[in-house]
Amino acid sequence: MTDAITVLGARLRFGETAALESVSVSIPQGACFGIVGESGSGKTTLMRAMLGLQRLDAGEIRILGTPLQQGRAALRQRARVVQPIFQDPAASLSPRSRIRTLMNEVGTVLKEPHAATHERLLVILKRLGLPDSVIDKYPHEISGGQARRVAIARALLVKPSILIADEPTAGLDVSVQGDLLNLLQDIRRAENITLVVISHNLAVVRLIAENAIVMRAGRVVEGGEVGPLFASPRQSYTRELFAAWPSLASNNKGR
Amino acid sequence: MAISLRDLSVDYNLPIGTAHALRNVSLDIQKGEMLGLVGESGSGKSTVAFALMGLLANNATVTSGTAIIEGREFDLTKPNATAPLRGRGMAMIFQDPMLSLNPVFTIGTQLIEVLRRRAPDSDRKTRIAQAEDALAKVKLSNPKQRMNQYPHELSGGMRQRVVIAMALLSEPALLIADEPTTALDVTVEAQIMREIIGLRDRIGCAVLLITHSLGLVTEHCDRISVLYAGERLESGSVRDVQRQPGHPYTRMLFDCEIPIDRERHADTAQNRFTVIAGELPDPRRRPPGCIFNGRCDVSFADCAKVVPGDYPVAGNAAHGARCLRLVTP
Numbered sequence: 194m195t196d197a198i199t200v201l202g203a204r205l206r207f208g209e210t211a212a213l214e215s216v217s218v219s220i221p222q223g224a225c226f227g228i229v230g231e232s233g234s235g236k237t238t239l240m241r242a243m244l245g246l247q248r249l250d251a252g253e254i255r256i257l258g259t260p261l262q263q264g265r266a267a268l269r270q271r272a273r274v275v276q277p278i279f280q281d282p283a284a285s286l287s288p289r290s291r292i293r294t295l296m297n298e299v300g301t302v303l304k305e306p307h308a309a310t311h312e313r314l315l316v317i318l319k320r321l322g323l324p325d326s327v328i329d330k331y332p333h334e335i336s337g338g339q340a341r342r343v344a345i346a347r348a349l350l351v352k353p354s355i356l357i358a359d360e361p362t363a364g365l366d367v368s369v370q371g372d373l374l375n376l377l378q379d380i381r382r383a384e385n386i387t388l389v390v391i392s393h394n395l396a397v398v399r400l401i402a403e404n405a406i407v408m409r410a411g412r413v414v415e416g417g418e419v420g421p422l423f424a425s426p427r428q429s430y431t432r433e434l435f436a437a438w439p440s441l442a443s444n445n446k447g448r
Numbered sequence: 449m450a451i452s453l454r455d456l457s458v459d460y461n462l463p464i465g466t467a468h469a470l471r472n473v474s475l476d477i478q479k480g481e482m483l484g485l486v487g488e489s490g491s492g493k494s495t496v497a498f499a500l501m502g503l504l505a506n507n508a509t510v511t512s513g514t515a516i517i518e519g520r521e522f523d524l525t526k527p528n529a530t531a532p533l534r535g536r537g538m539a540m541i542f543q544d545p546m547l548s549l550n551p552v553f554t555i556g557t558q559l560i561e562v563l564r565r566r567a568p569d570s571d572r573k574t575r576i577a578q579a580e581d582a583l584a585k586v587k588l589s590n591p592k593q594r595m596n597q598y599p600h601e602l603s604g605g606m607r608q609r610v611v612i613a614m615a616l617l618s619e620p621a622l623l624i625a626d627e628p629t630t631a632l633d634v635t636v637e638a639q640i641m642r643e644i645i646g647l648r649d650r651i652g653c654a655v656l657l658i659t660h661s662l663g664l665v666t667e668h669c670d671r672i673s674v675l676y677a678g679e680r681l682e683s684g685s686v687r688d689v690q691r692q693p694g695h696p697y698t699r700m701l702f703d704c705e706i707p708i709d710r711e712r713h714a715d716t717a718q719n720r721f722t723v724i725a726g727e728l729p730d731p732r733r734r735p736p737g738c739i740f741n742g743r744c745d746v747s748f749a750d751c752a753k754v755v756p757g758d759y760p761v762a763g764n765a766a767h768g769a770r771c772l773r774l775v776t777p
């Protein structure tokens with residue numbers, strides 16, 4: 194089967210910084226793929242390149258076998274197939290329009306009656322633990338975690354076949370995070386979505402992804418099946434990353 | 449000297465009705481201690497921080513609350529109540545470091561401005577030296593060169609270090625850190641937490657750490673307060689609360705935490721995550737009885753009628769929770 198996303202020898206520099214350096218990745222269809230690595234390692238840049246939002250200096254990217262095309266029409270068409278959930282939820286929410294306006298736009302793009310979009314939206318909001326009343330709020334009137342879930346709800350509303358989520362669980366409490374992850378697991382299975390999860394939450398990536406890569410300074414340092422990768426990382430960098438994970442250690446302070 | 453927040457209540461005016469975001473929330477933090485404030489997203493944690501800092505949105509009203517900081521009492525219902533403390537007695541680290549940094553000024557200019565506000569009489573040379581010293585203390589490489597750089601030239605982790613250096617220079621009595629590491633990976637997170645602890649130990653301030661990571665709380669905090677739908681449901685030393693949660697919500701929250709060594713199904717779609725079923729109550733209409741009723745797995749008839757008080761857990765006066773089970777044999 195064709196890969197959902199193929200990246201071949203991607204290279205990109207911002208001045209002195211090598212944001213991507215010989216990055217090659219194949220993401221199989223219908224699977225969950227994890228991308229981990231320290232901040233500044235190039236994860237978001239790779240995501241932007243996969244979405245066609247960032248031109249490469251060299252290399253190629255294919256979505257479902259088709260090379261990425263530049264231009265507005267191609268971008269719009271691709272949006273039906275690949276949906277991003279950006280790291281900064283505020284960036285995907287326009288400060289001047291109510292959440293309702295944002296969601297209605299999706300219906301317009303899908304050429305779906307607003308009532309039908311609204312009905313699907315209510316189901317998604319419920320699953321994400323958001324009250325219906327958020328629809329009538331402006332982005333600055335909701336909490337950080339709520340804004341993130343609104344951005345996720347919008348991406349899910351488009352019914353994409355590939356979903357790329359940049360730090361989807363950051364800023365969510367453990368229970369809401371669990372709800373979101375269960376929801377992603379459900380739609381993944383029901384609608385055979387390819388899920389790409391960029392996260393520094395290693396405990397989460399370990400449980401939901403089949404395959405993962407570890408990035409550092411623009412390069413893929415290690416990759417493969419998650420089971421062996423997390424159980425016995427070959428690179429010392431990957432080991433360091435795992436060792437830094439804060440666990441529910443027993444606390445020796447206080448009275 | 450301890451920092452104390454008493455009976456903070458905050459309302460947000462909505463197009464329809466009024467949302468009661470906080471109801472009579474009290475917190476105490478000893479000097480040199482770190483208090484972890486946790487709770488569901490939307491429970492009011494950032495509202496606590498913004499109310500203390502005087503940074504609430506325009507549609508917010510503080511309907512009750514006093515803060516006692518460095519022995520002085522501040523009536524938070526008055527506009528700009530804590531203005532005399534901003535940049536001096538209190539400092540805040542936001543999740544997004546760019547909220548604290550001005551994109552059009554160099555790092556050096558911004559650090560020197562903090563010093564100018566604090567000690568208007570010191571000369572420029574001294575301030576530059578102090579600013580460079582602060583950058584070195586938060587382990588930013590090449591402090592001299594960083595002074596002339598703009599925020600966008602630094603990575604997220606480096607920016608957060610600059611914000612901590614700014615806090616260090618303002619020598620606050622209370623440092624509020626609202627999800628300071630959410631945008632950062634675990635290795636940088638560990639380093640930033642070390643810098644915050646270093647700052648606390650250096651100037652002996654009290655720290656309010658707002659976070660979703662119970663791992664960070666159990667690793668670094670002395671005490672924990674649990675917020676739910678605008679009410680404080682439990683507080684105590686981290687050790688006591690972890691060992692014996694007095695409130696079902698706290699217990700369920702700890703149960704949702706995902707251990708890094710949890711058993712892993714090879715078919716990853718089978719790996720499910722623990723959640724607390726149900727939703728937050730409507731902030732416009734507080735249901736009668738216990739606020740957690742409806743999601744609680746051990747509720748009983750009284751819970752729908754009686755509002756629980758704050759009861760000691762296991763006879764420990766320093767550990768309290770608002771659950772009727774504690775007083776019902």
Ligand SMILES: Nc1ncnc2c1ncn2[C@@H]1O[C@H](COP(=O)(O)OP(=O)(O)OP(=O)(O)O)[C@@H](O)[C@H]1O
Pocket residue numbers: 333334335336337338339364366460461462467469487488489490491492493494495496505506507508731
């Ligand atoms: N300006 C506003 N107008 C109306 N409602 C608001 C406003 N700001 C916040 N709220 C609401 O007040 C409640 C508390 O918000 P707050 O930002 O304090 O939550 P939080 O605990 O910090 O959540 P998170 O963990 O998601 O950051 C939420 O229900 C939120 O939607």
Ligand SMILES: Nc1ncnc2c1ncn2[C@@H]1O[C@H](COP(=O)(O)OP(=O)(O)O)[C@@H](O)[C@H]1O
Pocket residue numbers: 207210211212230231232233234235236237238239602603
């Ligand atoms: N628009 C840009 N201009 C200059 N440098 C950039 C830009 N975007 C990213 N970078 C740099 O590229 C590197 C990778 O960044 P990023 O992809 O955001 O990392 P990650 O998502 O892994 O944290 C970093 O050094 C970052 O500072």
Ligand code: SF4
Pocket residue numbers: 695696697738739740741742744745746747748751756770771772773
């Ligand atoms: S008072 Fe009742 S509903 Fe509330 S937490 Fe205790 S047992 Fe549960």
Ligand SMILES: [Mg+2]
Pocket residue numbers: 233236237238280359
């Ligand atoms: Mg990123």
Ligand SMILES: [Mg+2]
Pocket residue numbers: 336337338493494495
């Ligand atoms: Mg918040």
